[in-house]
Amino acid sequence: MRDLVLSMIADGGLLAGMPYSLAAPLVMVAFGALVVFGFVLPIAGVTSWLERRVWARIQSRIGPNRVGPQGFLQWLADGLKNLLKEDIIPSAADKWLFSLAPYLVVAGFIATFATIPFTSSLIIADLNIGILYITGVTGIVVVGVLMAGWSSNNKWSLLGGIRSAAQIVSYEIPAGLSVFPIVLLTGTLSMQGIIRAQGWAPWDWFFFYNPFTFVAFFVFFVAALAEGNRTPFDIPEAESELVAGFCTEYSGMRYLLFFLEEWGNLYVIGAIVTTLFLGGWQVPAFTDNQTLLTVAQFGTFFLKAYFFVFLAMWVRATLPRLRVDQLMTVCWKYMVPIAIVNMIGTAAWMLLVPEALGRMVQIGMTVGGGVVVVVFFRRVRFHLRRANLQPSDYYYSPII
Amino acid sequence: MSLGGFDVQVLRENGFATEEMTLNMGPQHPSTHGVLRFVVRADGEIMTEAVPDVGYLHRSIEKISEKVGYHGFMPYTDRVDYVAAMPCNQGWAMVSEKLAGIEVPRRAEYCRVIASEFNRISSHLIAVGTMGMDIGAFTPFTHALREREHINNLLEELCGARLTFNYMRIGGVAWDLPPDFAEKALAYIDRFEPLIDEYNALISFNKIYKERLVNVAVISAADAINYNLNGPNLRGSGVDFDVRRDIPYSIYPELQFDVPIGTGEEGTVGDCFDRYMVRIREIQESCKLLRQCLQQIPDGPVLAKVPRKFKPPVGDAYVRVESARGDMGWYCVSDGSEYPYRVKIRTGSFTAMSIIEKVSRGLMIADLITVVASFDLVAPEVDR
Numbered sequence: 001m002r003d004l005v006l007s008m009i010a011d012g013g014l015l016a017g018m019p020y021s022l023a024a025p026l027v028m029v030a031f032g033a034l035v036v037f038g039f040v041l042p043i044a045g046v047t048s049w050l051e052r053r054v055w056a057r058i059q060s061r062i063g064p065n066r067v068g069p070q071g072f073l074q075w076l077a078d079g080l081k082n083l084l085k086e087d088i089i090p091s092a093a094d095k096w097l098f099s100l101a102p103y104l105v106v107a108g109f110i111a112t113f114a115t116i117p118f119t120s121s122l123i124i125a126d127l128n129i130g131i132l133y134i135t136g137v138t139g140i141v142v143v144g145v146l147m148a149g150w151s152s153n154n155k156w157s158l159l160g161g162i163r164s165a166a167q168i169v170s171y172e173i174p175a176g177l178s179v180f181p182i183v184l185l186t187g188t189l190s191m192q193g194i195i196r197a198q199g200w201a202p203w204d205w206f207f208f209y210n211p212f213t214f215v216a217f218f219v220f221f222v223a224a225l226a227e228g229n230r231t232p233f234d235i236p237e238a239e240s241e242l243v244a245g246f247c248t249e250y251s252g253m254r255y256l257l258f259f260l261e262e263w264g265n266l267y268v269i270g271a272i273v274t275t276l277f278l279g280g281w282q283v284p285a286f287t288d289n290q291t292l293l294t295v296a297q298f299g300t301f302f303l304k305a306y307f308f309v310f311l312a313m314w315v316r317a318t319l320p321r322l323r324v325d326q327l328m329t330v331c332w333k334y335m336v337p338i339a340i341v342n343m344i345g346t347a348a349w350m351l352l353v354p355e356a357l358g359r360m361v362q363i364g365m366t367v368g369g370g371v372v373v374v375v376f377f378r379r380v381r382f383h384l385r386r387a388n389l390q391p392s393d394y395y396y397s398p399i400i
Numbered sequence: 401m402s403l404g405g406f407d408v409q410v411l412r413e414n415g416f417a418t419e420e421m422t423l424n425m426g427p428q429h430p431s432t433h434g435v436l437r438f439v440v441r442a443d444g445e446i447m448t449e450a451v452p453d454v455g456y457l458h459r460s461i462e463k464i465s466e467k468v469g470y471h472g473f474m475p476y477t478d479r480v481d482y483v484a485a486m487p488c489n490q491g492w493a494m495v496s497e498k499l500a501g502i503e504v505p506r507r508a509e510y511c512r513v514i515a516s517e518f519n520r521i522s523s524h525l526i527a528v529g530t531m532g533m534d535i536g537a538f539t540p541f542t543h544a545l546r547e548r549e550h551i552n553n554l555l556e557e558l559c560g561a562r563l564t565f566n567y568m569r570i571g572g573v574a575w576d577l578p579p580d581f582a583e584k585a586l587a588y589i590d591r592f593e594p595l596i597d598e599y600n601a602l603i604s605f606n607k608i609y610k611e612r613l614v615n616v617a618v619i620s621a622a623d624a625i626n627y628n629l630n631g632p633n634l635r636g637s638g639v640d641f642d643v644r645r646d647i648p649y650s651i652y653p654e655l656q657f658d659v660p661i662g663t664g665e666e667g668t669v670g671d672c673f674d675r676y677m678v679r680i681r682e683i684q685e686s687c688k689l690l691r692q693c694l695q696q697i698p699d700g701p702v703l704a705k706v707p708r709k710f711k712p713p714v715g716d717a718y719v720r721v722e723s724a725r726g727d728m729g730w731y732c733v734s735d736g737s738e739y740p741y742r743v744k745i746r747t748g749s750f751t752a753m754s755i756i757e758k759v760s761r762g763l764m765i766a767d768l769i770t771v772v773a774s775f776d777l778v779a780p781e782v783d784r
Contacts, residue, residue, distance in 0.1 A: 059542035155423050159445070159765070231536060232608055235766070243430060318602075320609045321536025323766045324445055387598045388591060 032114070032124055040113055044264035045075030051263065051313045058317040078256070085252035090153065093249065097151035101144045102250070102257035108140030109261045109268065116271045117191045119281050119297035130191035131179055134272060135172065138227065141261065142168040148258070149246035160245025163235050163324055170331045171226040171233075177339035178220035181213050181346035182206055182276045195280030207277040208365040210358065212345035217277045219339050221308070224269040226327070229262060231316040235324050270308030271301070278304050420448060425768070427456045433530065433772065434779025438756070442765055450760035450768050452753045458783040465743040470496050470570060470710045473740070478564035480745055481781040483526055484724035486512075486519035489568035491721040491730040491745075494649065496570040498719055499712035499734050507700040508572035509651045514585070514693045515558060515567055516721075517686045521592075522551045523724035524632075524679045524686075527776040531676055532603045534773040535612050540603040547592060554585055570710060572703035582694045589687050596683060604680060613676060614667035617759040617771045624670065627755040631726015631748045632682060633775055636662040636675030643722040655692050657685045672774035679776070711738055725749050725776055749781040 009016065009023050018026075049064065049072060056063025064071035089098055115130040117123045127133050142165055149161015183189060185206065186197040198204050206213045226233035235245075242248070247258045274280055281297035322330065349358075421444075426437035435456035441449040461480055465473040477492040478485040490512050497504060504512075529544030552562040557578050559567035567574055603609055619629070624637035634641060642659040644652040660681030662674030716733040726748030735741040752775040760768050 055538075059539045060546045061542060155421060163445075234536065317539050319537060320532065320603070320606060320612060322608055323612060323764060325764065326608075326611055383598060383601065386594050388594065 028124070035113055035124060036110055040110055040264055041260070043267050044260045045079065046072075047263040047266055047309055048078070048259065049075045050309075051266075051316075054310065054313045055317050058314070082253050082256040087252040087254060088249075090249050092153040094151035094153065097147045098249075099254070101148035101151060102254040104144030104147065105141050105261045106144075106257050108137055108144060109265050111137040111140070112268050115191050116268070117195060117275060117280060118301055119294045120192070120195075121294065122298065123192065126190055126192045128193075129189045131183070131189050131194070131272070131276070134268075135176055135179070138268075139168075139172070141265075145246050148250070152246070152249040154249050156242045156244075157246050157248045160242045160248070163242075164229065164246055166324075167229070167233060167235065167327060168227050170328060171223045171335075174219050174331060174335035174339045175223035175227060177336065177343055178216040178223065179276065180339075180343045181216045184343070184346050184350065185209065185213070191275050191280075195275055195282060198279040198282055200279060200282040200284045202279075202369070203362040203366040204282075205277060205279040208362050208369065210346065210349050210353070210361055211365070212342040212349060213277065214365060215338060216342040216346075217273070219335050219342065220276065221269070221273055223331075223335060224273065225312060225315065226331070228265040228269055228312075230266070230312055232319040232322050233327060234316075234321055235327060266309045266312050267305060269312065270305035273308050274301060274304040280304075423765070425450075426453075433777050436753075436772070436777060436779050436782065438768065438772075440765065440768065445764045445766075447760055447763055447765060447768060450756060452756050454750070454753055454782050456783065457779045459780070461784045462743045462745060465740050467739065469738050470712070470740065471708070473743075474569065475564065475566045478566055479780060480784055481723060481725065481728075481747065481749075481778055482563055483778050484519050484523035485563065485565050486516045486567065487721050487723035487728060489565060490516055490650070491719060491723070491728050493568045493570050494719040494721065495717050495730040495732045496710070496712065498717040499715060499732060500570075500706075500710070502571050502704055502706060504572055505701045505704055506651075506698050507576070508702040508704070510693050510697040511558075511573045511577060511702055512568060513650055513652070513655075514577075514690060514697075515555065515565070515573070517689045517693070518551050518555055518585075519565075520724045521683050521686045521690075522548045522555075524683050524776075525551075527632075527679050527724075527773075528599070528604075528676060528683075531770075531773045532609070534769045535609055537603055537606075537609070540599065543599065543602065547595060550588055550592070554581070554588060557581060557584075569703060569706070571706035572701070574703070576702045577697070582697065585690065586694050589690055593684070593687055596680065600680065604677070610666055610673060612766075612770060613673035613774070614671055616672045616767050617763065617774065618668045619670040619755065619759060621670065623755070623758070627758070628751040629726070629748075629755060630751060631723065632678045633675055633726060633748065633752050635660065636678045636774075637670035638662050638664070638674075643720050643727050647720055649719065649721065651693075655689055657689050660685060672770050675774045675776075709738060711736060723748065725752075725778065725781060745784055747781045747784065749775070749777045749779075750783075752777060753782055 006020065008027065009018055009020065052074070053063040053065075053071065055061075064074040067073045067077045089095055112134045114124045115127050115133055117126070145164040145168070146161045149157045149159075149164065152158070152161075182194060186194050188194060188197075198206055202208060207217050208214065225231075229235075235242075247255055250258065281301040283293070283296045283300050285293070286296075287293060353361075420441050423440040423442055424437070425440050427435040437453040437456060439449075439451045439453060440447055459479070461476055464476055468476065474489060474492060477488040480488045493504075493512075496502075525544040525548045529541040529548075532538075532540030532544075555565065555567075556562050558581065559565045559575060561567075619627075619633075619637045621637045621639050624634050624639055629637065630641075638661055640659060640661050643649070644657075645659055660678050662669050662671075662678055664671070664674060665677065666673050712734045714734060714736040716731065718729060718731045721728050721730070727746075728748065729744075729746030731742075731744040731746070733741040733743075756768075756771060756775070760771060763771070
């Protein structure tokens with residue numbers, strides 16, 4: 001980054017002659033803006049479209065398919081529509097908090113992108129406390145949600161806000177504890193450092209490193225879903241109970257901002273999981289061409305992260321919702337103890353298990369993972385055959 | 401592993417006063433199945449009381465009958481319970497026939513049972529689908545409605561309508577089965593039955609789903625009888641009573657079918673899960689009934705000779721039919737004129753409303769939705 005800024009100052013143009021202390025923040029802001037408007041917002045929008053599409057297919061529906069090819073531009077239409085809608089602030093609401101809450105929520109989620117490592121070189125800021133920073137800034141989201149629930153002056157909103165606060169605060173703990181095994185293994189909190197400690201092959205991923213990191217992955221993913229208010233943990237906005245939860249009173253763009261956060265957050269979850277457990281952007285060094293390698297890294301990271309976005313959609317389309325007390329029970333009675341065991345287990349593993357044995361465990365777990373995938377697809381085939389669906393029952397054609 | 405919650409206690413000491421919150425759930429609320437209203441007094445998430453408030457969908461259907469006459473009232477009976485309109489049709493036809501002493505042709509009885517059982521399946525599909533939706537799983541709902549569409553197609557072939565059928569007439573049914581209907585219907589049932597297993601695999605035996613339903617709002621058999629629950633809600637509490645079998649009407653005595661009752665297979669007898677599973681099992685029983693009917697249906701006329709100016713003799717009659725929501729009573733008083741003197745309809749949803757206040761005490765707000773869904777309430781049937 002420093003070299004880039006210095007060369008831009010030297011080359012002339014916009015930054016010519018500027019002192020470094022002024023030029024560096026400018027470049028950072030410009031790059032951040034590029035990431036936000038060129039990547040974050042489109043990815044949240046496209047995710048919204050894709051979620052509706054995937055959901056529709058799972059539910060034997062068609063989904064949005066009118067705006068653009070396959071309805072691809074639906075998210076733009078939705079955004080435009082919501083921008084033009086009247087922004088209603090209830091007269092009994094606390095105007096300042098009510099207006100501020102959506103921005104706080106979105107700010108909290110966009111800030112996480114600062115340390116998302118898209119490739120080995122493409123990262124806004126490779127902080128040495130990267131993963132800690134992400135855990136911290138996602139905490140802003142809960143403040144926004146609580147503000148939204150409180151300031152709406154609506155009992156359903158209030159219940160949604162309180163539920164959300166309780167949920168996010170609780171699930172930060174297993175999520176945080178599940179990061180610890182990885183931090184123990186790598187000895188760094190930096191996102192790039194964690195990825196560099198892994199390899200491109202599945203057996204080099206922390207996912208298959210040892211049984212404890214394997215379990216930590218699931219604990220983290222589930223806790224992240226809960227933090228993102230996703231099914232089966234979507235109780236703050238449980239439609240059938242709380243109307244729309246904390247965003248009941250919102251309308252127009254402010255309403256959309258909450259969903260922007262929800263969909264964008266899916267990608268953040270995927271990116272963090274990929275970084276921590278699935279080797280991030282690691283690709284085999286197949287070429288010397290840096291540009292090509294960067295593109296391959298970006299594609300790998302994107303696909304891995306987006307797989308988890310898809311998984312979250314899939315989960316949402318399949319599972320019912322937990323009740324609020326069950327949610328807390330799952331967190332405190334099961335996930336927190338499991339996460340602590342993972343942490344201690346990983347530490348013991350590092351001390352006790354020799355490298356050769358560890359290597360064998362890695363290979364064995366990778367093979368086991370492959371077997372699970374095969375079994376899974378055989379189950380899918382069994383159910384598809386038993387259901388004996390007719391073509392008219394499910395809309396599998398890509399052109400409708 | 402049980403996900404059952406903590407024992408929650410609200411502490412009120414040292415002068416720290418908390419106050420209960422009064423929540424108004426409905427009449428416009430996403431999961432009150434129409435325009436039901438509950439006044440909920442809640443201590444945080446825990447309800448101390450949920451009082452149902454009925455009357456938002458009252459359309460004076462019983463009174464209308466006194467102005468439109470016996471034949472003319474048939475389309476209105478569809479609106480008593482639009483989710484399962486065929487049994488309502490049948491109830492009105494049967495009470496009129498009983499008043500006038502009309503014999504219904506055999507083939508018409510078969511047509512009525514076929515239509516009613518198809519309608520029962522489609523109604524139960526909505527019931528179990530919305531149950532899933534209220535628990536937060538949307539996919540089971542669309543899968544259930546996908547199958548309901550096929551049944552609606554069949555019923556549309558039968559009578560031209562998909563929701564408010566107006567199929568039955570006093571003395572029989574309006575139209576005979578269309579050609580090839582039996583083959584189509586049998587083929588569909590063959591395809592539909594394995595899908596019930598798929599549906600169970602998708603949602604019924606899902607761990608989270610069971611946690612939400614099992615041991616929630618347990619109603620003992622005595623309570624169920626005292627509060628006058630009926631239909632699947634009564635059988636869910638383990639009471640073995642089905643009007644089709646115990647007070648037989650139409651051709652049900654000639655058909656083989658079981659009456660599924662709640663057994664507390666996952667928890668306590670009479671919890672939400674039992675009421676839910678009774679409906680799933682009843683779908684399977686209806687498939688059995690339909691198979692028999694479609695194979696045995698005799699030839700003959702489908703409509704007895706009934707005068708257009710239908711004037712039953714002075715008297716009164718009460719019939720009971722097993723609607724999708726249980727024992728539906730139709731009471732009609734005739735003064736010998738063209739118009740009924742008084743009609744009273746007794747419906748399952750209305751009686752189920754009465755027990756909600758009792759069972760909802762101490763549950764969480766999310767459970768109220770489960771309870772309402774487990775009773776399979778249909779708002780127009782509550783108010784008529």
